[in-house]
Amino acid sequence: MEQPVIVFDVNETLSDLAPLAQRFADVGADPRTARIWFGEVLRDGFALTLAGTPVPFATLAAERARALLAGSDVDGGVEHVLEGLRGLAVHRDVVPGIAALSGAGFRLVTLTNGATATAERLLGDAGVLPAFERLLSVEETDAAGAWKPSPAAYRSAEHALGLPPERLLLVAVHPWDVHGAATAGWRTAWLDRRSEPYPVSMRQPDLRAAGLVGLAEQLTAGPPPGSGDQPAGA
């Protein structure tokens, strides 16, 4: 079996959102507001996609920050949070993990609900941009802006890459993304960065790892996942 083409989610899968907690704290909010913010950005993005009227990630990121800081009297608070979002760095396992996967000959791609420019800046700053063959966004494919986990988002990546679903391996920290890709017929790897239980209501990933270095070890150690020799969920 051929090597899968590896398709990475971007927000929180490659980028480390942890500094956003401090950004909210800087402007007088509880640091846990960062997690509320991200959950509600996704909630509203999915809701608008469900209603058939998707909008860009950046629009909702700003809107939810404004809503959550509505009671704050710190001037420029929303801009301070959004500046933090634009300046995020990759998790520390990303650079060595991408180097290992690229070195082993895997074709690497991103597929984000956010903007392509965000992924490009993030990976460029980390010095790993040349390892990626394509940077895809639901905003710029035939998904017409429909957010993952809409089937249209995964199909749009298949079309852009000219590959069938079984050739693609999604790597994501979010179970809803793993579920959506698995439902679309892709193979999947879940990055368990938070040590929270994987939801029983969602399709289980084919592979699990704490980070990209561990994932690269699994993918380069033996035959590719789905060949029948790779333990799933190990």
Next chain:
Amino acid sequence: MEQPVIVFDVNETLSDLAPLAQRFADVGADPRTARIWFGEVLRDGFALTLAGTPVPFATLAAERARALLAGSDVDGGVEHVLEGLRGLAVHRDVVPGIAALSGAGFRLVTLTNGATATAERLLGDAGVLPAFERLLSVEETDAAGAWKPSPAAYRSAEHALGLPPERLLLVAVHPWDVHGAATAGWRTAWLDRRSEPYPVSMRQPDLRAAGLVGLAEQLTAGPPPGSGDQPAGA
């Protein structure tokens, strides 16, 4: 123009979720975890609907509580939170607001992403259940479990009631629900319980009120909304 049939959302629109913050605090979590929990329940419910594989609200409510309390060592913590969820009461404006609307001859209905039994218990405890003509849930209509704001959820209520969209007025605290109903062709009223700005990325409500008493005053004071004489967004 005929009076609209008023369709109420249930969770957070009629029920007051505020006691859940204390429930999380009781088991050692930050009280703001309650808002994280509700946002992520909706996030996952919408995601699973988007993927074409919706699951019941109660399943995700339990699953997200387990995830958020995964680091807690309080025995029975998840059950303590879920018991709080099952015992919620209505907001204080609900009983007088429903009485005013029912007294003015409006037909009243609920449409929830949760279970019908939850709405029945909530409204029964508050003593307003007899004012409601029907209690609808996306779990028990031809929505086949698809959560609002999926168009299928609003269509299923139209089918169950045998009414066209323009005869229905959604009342909800959640902008995503107002947006979904407006996109489906319903009239809408937004309950602004949190004093957060209404999202610019979503369809604006026809009516706004701080609670059901104020909404009842608007609906009974003049001609019905949409007749051309009622100020929208007042």
